[in-house]
Amino acid sequence: MNSMRIYADNAATTAISPAAIDAMLTCMRESDGNPSSLHSAGQKAAEALADARGRIAARLGCEPAELIFTSGGSEADNQALRGIAHLGAAKGKKHIISTAFEHHAVLHTLRKLEKEGFTVTLLDVHENGIVTPEEVRAAIRPDTCLVSVMYANNEIGTIQPIAEIGRVCREAGVLFHTDAVQAVGHLPIDVKAQNIDLLSLSAHKFHGPKGTGALYVRKGIYLEPLIEGGAQERGRRAGTENLPAIVGMAAALDEACDHLDEYTARLIPLRDRLIAGLSRIPHAVLNGDAKQRLPGNVSFCFEGIEGESLLLLLDDKGICASSGSACTSGSLDPSHVLLAIGRVHDVAHGSLRLSLGADVTEEEIDYLIQAVTETVAYLRSISPVWRD
């Protein structure tokens, strides 16, 4: 087998694009003031900030003033949930609806809110990994203040009917947040048309820099800061703005959105070829709906093996992949996402996520199929729980 290097862990993080690096470098060298400073160096920085804000807003279909820049997706999720919960509590509304397979940034924040006296309903995500708008509607109570449903799941890649869920929420007068960290730059987004009140995004998932992201908050919703201090971001997020990263994020988002249709069209057949190839492995099961999924996401469970050893052997074959999500890799417990779609513990341990970059080739897809097939067979051959 010839040796290749394939980075198939783009859901964990993407390589930063040259355009984003260039934008950051220019900013670091030329607009290095503090955007809050009155002097010309500061005002030059303020202009660069306004430019980036305007461009990102345009890509989401919102107004520049509706964006709060954060340090990433986790911070955006935390602020959205805590902020809306506290607005709700002020009106006696302490019920929140979300799903069982949200990112930990959402689930752990909800757990903390439960300790503070909120009630949380986690919707079933079914075996196909898709929430239905009807179930959202049925779960809404008079005291519901927030519905938070992720746009696309980070492990199994399934895409939720966001616009429909948004409509249900709008009709019921309940605010709707979506964690769109895996969707922005990969799926079309228009917050107004999709009835989204709050949306989280993170630049490093679309070839932008790490450590920056944004929270869209519809005009008229006053969200308390999570980080208190200076008056940056119109008093809603303190701290000197991470200007070079924000400018890099704008460059990366422009690039991603400009190529969105092209990349989607390229990736879907390659993704489906990979799914078909891996489906030929005995006792392999695709996680999540086969079609309603991110163009680059392929997620499988293989019975009789354990994910980490699979990953390490694939790494030896030049393939960077993951089992579950990156940020839970220190944990011994199986992925909560796989349990949520009904995989039993034994099977959930044997999971593999391949998240493809837009430049993946057919040859690479075939190499991936061959490498995974061989490695699964080898691990089963040394496994006491597998008998052919």
Added chain:
Amino acid sequence: MNSMRIYADNAATTAISPAAIDAMLTCMRESDGNPSSLHSAGQKAAEALADARGRIAARLGCEPAELIFTSGGSEADNQALRGIAHLGAAKGKKHIISTAFEHHAVLHTLRKLEKEGFTVTLLDVHENGIVTPEEVRAAIRPDTCLVSVMYANNEIGTIQPIAEIGRVCREAGVLFHTDAVQAVGHLPIDVKAQNIDLLSLSAHKFHGPKGTGALYVRKGIYLEPLIEGGAQERGRRAGTENLPAIVGMAAALDEACDHLDEYTARLIPLRDRLIAGLSRIPHAVLNGDAKQRLPGNVSFCFEGIEGESLLLLLDDKGICASSGSACTSGSLDPSHVLLAIGRVHDVAHGSLRLSLGADVTEEEIDYLIQAVTETVAYLRSISPVWRD
């Protein structure tokens, strides 16, 4: 008058150093994985993260595991104060001591904690801008859970007797936090010798990148996360690590600490020359102690003029300076720091902060003196409240 360009607003933000940019670029190009990923790209990133953590810890005199990387100084301050407050509350200790001239990241967090039922004592900072350890001792009560005193003030540059305050707190069994955002990279720090339990820092104040900082938390103190989610930073700060920025911060800190003695020795006489020159302006008063101040900080109030017009005219003369701090420049109210050292409103409006870079020259100092002297005289000439 010949024309120069002098950036004298280093307390607002510093230009990122070439070494920091290089370190970031190398990291973005070569260690672009997610440090939580098991594959080789991820492990390479994890190694770069561990290396940066070790180097930063060495500069502070702590262990690598005692550092939590954050998105900057504000986040570090917020997490330190909220975290310790909640630990204190669990033991029935709901009293916090701080000072009247802390950064808003501290003061606004304290205000929020007051709303949650905490009692806050803000110590007097005196006309010289220095808190005394005796007053800290006198303010400590049986229910005090935290003392937070900044290492050096961001507006008037005065340096606090941190080691002595730390000793008082240690003796009383009260945790001690210091906002060292203006001190790290500019003043010697050794958290163990100085009896510091928690310390906040921000990279962009010592020629590192924006959007990254750290919170040192002494071993044995379990601080709850401010940002919930993944298990990064040993479960104390969720979110994909901003690795390039962290690596850039390590490079900048190494550089700053390597040159600390040299720069301090260079700057102090230049700073004092500037102070002497500006003191010759009639009705000008230096803010803060003349000696116990940051090597690069010069802060004055000029009667009969208003700070913003002074700044804008200095900007026309090529000088970037500030009045009060950058992050409050949108506000019409005079600086809380200047009010805290006893300046009356009328005078506090006429403030100027010049925060020098280590490369400032004697010629530039003289230009600063001349430009400020002329501009103050001009503004007084059109002011209805000034008669020579």
Added chain:
Amino acid sequence: MALYSETVMDHFRHPRNVGVIENADGVGEVGNAKCGDIMKIYLKIDNDTITDAKFETFGCGSAIASSSMATEMIKGKPVSDALAVTNKAVVEALDGLPTHKIHCSVLAEEAIKLALKDYYDRHGIDYDKKVFPDCENCAHCDAHGV
């Protein structure tokens, strides 16, 4: 998106009508040093026409620019025109001001009005008190908690 428009910066850098008119026919002063803004406007009035206007200002860039523009706008004009100058007109003439600086244009409008009131008072001319600002009870100062 610079802080101020070109026009503001021009009037700030090169303020028109700076100074004092000795023996002015009307003088108006508004603001207070605690707020960080004081504006004083001097008028020379002949035959119900403002023949000269000068100002002194302690304040931010937009306060200086507003004084400059406002004095320009009333010079050579009949008193009735000057009385009709609103802060909005000053803002427009300046090509806009940042939201938190609008109050500077209000100061300019008020300084003119107080100078005209002073002129009326000195010359025993009757006027409608309601068109003039009552700076003693200015909500602006209260808002700043002074």
Added chain:
Amino acid sequence: MALYSETVMDHFRHPRNVGVIENADGVGEVGNAKCGDIMKIYLKIDNDTITDAKFETFGCGSAIASSSMATEMIKGKPVSDALAVTNKAVVEALDGLPTHKIHCSVLAEEAIKLALKDYYDRHGIDYDKKVFPDCENCAHCDAHGV
């Protein structure tokens, strides 16, 4: 600071003694699939000496490496030596394991002990029950909430 030491990676990549011994004198299996780790060790024992040892493992990299190392450590050794092999000794031989992977070395120790117990049981040899693990009541499984 790679995830695993060179030695762990070597034993993981090239595990020694993989396989099944038909007609083994003792077989020990520990762990369970819910936890994501199952280790099965087969022993051939002649004259109180372990003449062969093989393993099958379902588990992570360190579980495979621990099985490989542990079987290497007992091959050719008297039963009494094998009984004395602790998980600590396995960890040391592997040049360390990450904290959250130490339990894999515990599985290896336990699998060997259970295989030896099985050998004693089959051959009617008397032994002290307390030196053997009681996997039914394993705290490890409980800790995972399985």
